[in-house]
Amino acid sequence: MQGPSMESTLKKFFGFSTFRPYQKEIVDSILQGRDCLVVMATGSGKSLCYQVPPLILNKTAVVISPLISLMQDQVMALKERDIRAEYLSSAQNDPNALTNAERGLYDILYMTPEKACMLPSSFWSRLLDYGICLLAVDEAHCISEWGHNFRVEFKQLDKLRDVLLNVPFVGLTATATGKVRDDIVKSLKLQSPYITIGSFDRQNLFYSCQSFVRGSAFLNELVSEISTCAAKTESTIIYCTTVKDVEEVFASLMESRVQAGMYHGQMSNKAREDYHRSFIRDEFYIMVATIAFGMGIDKPDIRHVIHYGCPKSLESYYQESGRCGRDGIPSNCRLYYTRSDFGKGDFYCSEARTADQREAIMDSFAAAQRYCMVTTCRRNFLLGYFGETYPSSRCGTCDNCTSSKKEIDMSREAFLLMACIQSCGGHWGLNLPIDVLRGSRSKKILDARFDKIPFHGLGKDMSANWWKALASQLIAQDYLVETFKDIYKSIRVGTKGNQFLTSCNPDYQPPLYIALTPELAGEDAIKDGTGNGIVDNSGQVSNGLSQAEDKLYKKLLEERMKLAKAHRTAPYALCGDQTLRRITLTRPSTRARLANIDGVNQHFLNTYGDRLLQSIRQLSQEEGLNLDGEPSVESPMQTKVATIHRKRNLSPAKFEAWKMWQEDGLTAQKIANHPSRAAPIKEETVLMYIIEAGREGCPIDWARLCLEVGLTQETFSNIQEAVSKVGTNLKPIKNELPEEVTYIQIKVGLLMQEMQISTEVIASTHQQSCEVDNFKKETSELLGGSTSLTSKTEGTQSNTAPLADSGDHQMKVDSAMNDNSTGKSENADDFTCSRKRLKLDEAQAVQSVALEATEDSVLDWLKNFKDGVLLSDIVEHFSGSREESVINVLNCLESEFFIFKKKNLYHLM
Ligand SMILES: Nc1ncnc2c1ncn2[C@@H]1O[C@H](COP(=O)(O)OP(=O)(O)OP(=O)(O)O)[C@@H](O)[C@H]1O
Numbered sequence: 014m015q016g017p018s019m020e021s022t023l024k025k026f027f028g029f030s031t032f033r034p035y036q037k038e039i040v041d042s043i044l045q046g047r048d049c050l051v052v053m054a055t056g057s058g059k060s061l062c063y064q065v066p067p068l069i070l071n072k073t074a075v076v077i078s079p080l081i082s083l084m085q086d087q088v089m090a091l092k093e094r095d096i097r098a099e100y101l102s103s104a105q106n107d108p109n110a111l112t113n114a115e116r117g118l119y120d121i122l123y124m125t126p127e128k129a130c131m132l133p134s135s136f137w138s139r140l141l142d143y144g145i146c147l148l149a150v151d152e153a154h155c156i157s158e159w160g161h162n163f164r165v166e167f168k169q170l171d172k173l174r175d176v177l178l179n180v181p182f183v184g185l186t187a188t189a190t191g192k193v194r195d196d197i198v199k200s201l202k203l204q205s206p207y208i209t210i211g212s213f214d215r216q217n218l219f220y221s222c223q224s225f226v227r228g229s230a231f232l233n234e235l236v237s238e239i240s241t242c243a244a245k246t247e248s249t250i251i252y253c254t255t256v257k258d259v260e261e262v263f264a265s266l267m268e269s270r271v272q273a274g275m276y277h278g279q280m281s282n283k284a285r286e287d288y289h290r291s292f293i294r295d296e297f298y299i300m301v302a303t304i305a306f307g308m309g310i311d312k313p314d315i316r317h318v319i320h321y322g323c324p325k326s327l328e329s330y331y332q333e334s335g336r337c338g339r340d341g342i343p344s345n346c347r348l349y350y351t352r353s354d355f356g357k358g359d360f361y362c363s364e365a366r367t368a369d370q371r372e373a374i375m376d377s378f379a380a381a382q383r384y385c386m387v388t389t390c391r392r393n394f395l396l397g398y399f400g401e402t403y404p405s406s407r408c409g410t411c412d413n414c415t416s417s418k419k420e421i422d423m424s425r426e427a428f429l430l431m432a433c434i435q436s437c438g439g440h441w442g443l444n445l446p447i448d449v450l451r452g453s454r455s456k457k458i459l460d461a462r463f464d465k466i467p468f469h470g471l472g473k474d475m476s477a478n479w480w481k482a483l484a485s486q487l488i489a490q491d492y493l494v495e496t497f498k499d500i501y502k503s504i505r506v507g508t509k510g511n512q513f514l515t516s517c518n519p520d521y522q523p524p525l526y527i528a529l530t531p532e533l534a535g536e537d538a539i540k541d542g543t544g545n546g547i548v549d550n551s552g553q554v555s556n557g558l559s560q561a562e563d564k565l566y567k568k569l570l571e572e573r574m575k576l577a578k579a580h581r582t583a584p585y586a587l588c589g590d591q592t593l594r595r596i597t598l599t600r601p602s603t604r605a606r607l608a609n610i611d612g613v614n615q616h617f618l619n620t621y622g623d624r625l626l627q628s629i630r631q632l633s634q635e636e637g638l639n640l641d642g643e644p645s646v647e648s649p650m651q652t653k654v655a656t657i658h659r660k661r662n663l664s665p666a667k668f669e670a671w672k673m674w675q676e677d678g679l680t681a682q683k684i685a686n687h688p689s690r691a692a693p694i695k696e697e698t699v700l701m702y703i704i705e706a707g708r709e710g711c712p713i714d715w716a717r718l719c720l721e722v723g724l725t726q727e728t729f730s731n732i733q734e735a736v737s738k739v740g741t742n743l744k745p746i747k748n749e750l751p752e753e754v755t756y757i758q759i760k761v762g763l764l765m766q767e768m769q770i771s772t773e774v775i776a777s778t779h780q781q782s783c784e785v786d787n788f789k790k791e792t793s794e795l796l797g798g799s800t801s802l803t804s805k806t807e808g809t810q811s812n813t814a815p816l817a818d819s820g821d822h823q824m825k826v827d828s829a830m831n832d833n834s835t836g837k838s839e840n841a842d843d844f845t846c847s848r849k850r851l852k853l854d855e856a857q858a859v860q861s862v863a864l865e866a867t868e869d870s871v872l873d874w875l876k877n878f879k880d881g882v883l884l885s886d887i888v889e890h891f892s893g894s895r896e897e898s899v900i901n902v903l904n905c906l907e908s909e910f911f912i913f914k915k916k917n918l919y920h921l922m
Pocket residue numbers: 029031032033036053054055056057058059060061186187313335336339340589
């Protein structure tokens with residue numbers, strides 16, 4: 014028997030109507046029994062890839078996860094979705110959990126690697142009998158000694174391979190270099206795995222760094238910033254590198270009466286668990302923690318991650334900062350570093366067992382230091398480290414891209430430093446040549462006779478830290494090169510530096526511009542004095558809500574909190590902030606409308622729906638907001654920090670036309686002649702309205718629009734070519750193109766180019782147009798031969814007519830068919846679905862019976878359409894019922910989760 018579809022499972026349990034990039038392909042591969050390696054950014058939705066298959070196949074998914082707290086959070090959130098989930102570990106209090114697990118009673122079963130290796134083979138064989146659909150290893154980089162979080166127990170997981178024959182294994186991680194990826198594949202014995210490597214870019218995160226000097230002045234400032242986060246109920250994690258720092262920051266927060274929790278390895282399990290639980294339940298908003306808290310938190314709505322001290326590697330920084338904004342809402346990652354942190358390499362190397370490992374640790378620690386010091390785009394630097402190229406040199410969403418740093422000529426100072434390093438032989442660490450420059454007469458310097466070199470003492474006016482800051486900039490610009498041997502760092506002049514030195518003499522140096530960092534400007538104290546705190550920096554965005562909507566949103570947050578408290582769960586587990594924002598913007602009045610919101614799942618609707626609808630009604634009234642407002646135009650994953658504002662420049666007529674087209678699925682032709690109009694308008698005018706709405710930021714189904722205006726890939730390329738020749742004025746473009754290309758096609762093409770819409774949408778148009786061709790064939794057969802078709806389409810187009818004709822052609826075909834079969838004249842509106850409709854109507858073609866819409870008849874009919882049906886088609890098909898009655902039936906079915914709506918198409922669950 015066929016199981017539920019991927020889409021209906023996604024909507025029913027998770028509330029989402031579309032998969033994020035890669036998810037569908039990964040789920041599909043797992044369903045086919047294939048091993049997978051998934052390397053995707055933090056917060057990109059990896060978990061969903063192993064959570065969906067068990068719900069489709071009705072078998073257990075076993076998930077290996079390194080941390081108990083993480084498993085507990087995930088199980089809690091899954092239970093809120095009515096998914097049978099459980100974990101096996103020493104922390105499990107339910108005595109029946111193990112037997113239930115063995116009997117396949119859970120959809121998703123989490124366990125630590127230790128537990129998985131300890132379970133007897135009888136457990137696995139019994140569970141196998143009931144059915145295991147996959148074994149997922151989350152945070153799979155822990156399996157590799159090259160990873161930044163190597164856990165020896167992960168290495169033994171390969172034992173399970175021989176026990177779980179024919180069960181697909183899935184390794185998932187957010188950070189993995191080539192070496193680590195190879196290790197994962199080898200260690201888990203993945204057999205020709207389906208490998209997915211997504212982008213590491215977290216578009217919604219704003220990155221910034223700031224140097225600081227340890228002391229009470231800085232702590233006071235930090236506490237004051239954090240108290241603002243707490244007051245705004247914005248969840249914040251402060252990561253410290255030592256337990257001492259955690260305690261110090263925590264004590265400062267307590268002194269200032271800022272409610273917070275703390276988490277480090279020297280606390281009792283109970284204390285840690287209590288703080289953890291309270292934090293995820295929003296009982297307080299600030300958590301001060303060591304990296305022990307690192308991966309172990311699944312809270313998606315963390316708005317700020319602050320590092321108090323330079324992290325031990327860039328990989329761990331990516332992981333820890335990646336806890337921020339996993340729900341896609343703009344969030345801030347701030348790193349405070351002090352130069353004294355940079356000397357902690359030996360300490361981190363104490364974990365290493367081999368020289369290679371020590372070198373790897375030092376390398377990634379050096380990368381973290383460079384990240385602190387870099388004066389160019391931080392996102393570029395971060396992504397570049399993971400081997401990804403960011404398409405532009407400036408991301409616009411990091412401190413270096415948003416603040417203008419003055420550049421000054423430091424050719425003389427750079428010359429002194431580099432020449433001194435070279436004179437010392439180029440195999441020392443940075444301290445020695447700096448001491449020479451500053452005129453030190455230490456034994457080491459005198460022994461090596463470095464007091465005799467001409468640069469001795471020439472740099473005594475600047476502090477050692479100042480010279481180190483300059484060296485960092487020269488390293489960042491490749492003039493100097495840092496290398497490691499074991500744990501020892503040495504510095505030498507690189508090729509670029511040598512070129513510079515050869516063009517210098519003591520009296521002349523060519524200009525060498527360096528960005529004036531606070532340290533170089535002598536401001537290495539607390540802040541740069543620009544007020545660039547974590548809260549007010551340019552990464553902070555307006556949340557896209559009007560004042561009244563913002564008030565409503567806050568009230569709904571309170572409502573959610575009350576519900577979560579009553580159900581002893583975390584607010585985010587009920588529904589995410591992003592979903593609540595959508596609810597705020599649309600203010601649904603019915604269950605069906607609530608069900609239609611992205612992020613609302615069946616369990617949520619059934620458990621909290623009625624109460625929430627009541628609150629929405631009452632609170633919206635209090636704020637003077639109408640119910641069933643316009644939908645949000647933002648898409649969570651596309652939300653980029655500091656860029657999106659909802660534009661409302663559309664006149665009501667234009668907005669209405671867009672809504673009818675995009676939301677209700679009507680064609681331009683139908684909208685132009687809609688009965689609600691006093692008089693029909695031109696179809697072209699409607700298309701212009703839709704184009705304008707697209708330009709104003711309203712979502713557009715591009716594939717459908719291309720099809721409707723007949724824009725093919727070839728025409729689009731021709732338009733682009735014309736634009737590159739003659740610019741963007743319509744007339745000259747039109748003159749460049751074949752006569753049949755219409756102004757509307759040009760306008761759509763221009764907008765797509767402007768909005769950087771991928772040509773793939775037109776590829777799908779091509780597919781649809783092939784469908785149109787096939788449809789045409791079928792139609793012609795139905796009508797009794799191809800000749801009748803061509804003659805009815807004015808004899809100008811053949812069955813293999815090129816793509817450009819598809820729109821027009823299809824209309825004619827449709828009308829031909831209708832003329833012939835039912836005698837009823839029908840324009841070929843909504844043709845994307847008409848082919849399917851046609852197939853069904855074949856049986857009914859001769860007897861034009863007016864069908865009535867009932868829950869059963871609609872469900873029965875929808876079964877025929879795997880890809881969904883437009884409202885207009887449903888209304889048309891059930892012509893025995895009035896439109897309102899059909900909509901009523903659909904609403905009932907949607908609110909009961911028998912059907913769901915995706916991109917204006919109704920689908921069966
Ligand atoms: N298809 C989707 N549509 C909308 N939201 C989604 C989708 N898939 C996942 N999400 C949401 O994205 C957030 C992050 O998902 P998830 O926890 O699976 O990420 P992850 O890649 O496993 O992250 P990490 O590596 O940090 O653990 C969650 O809030 C989840 O509900």
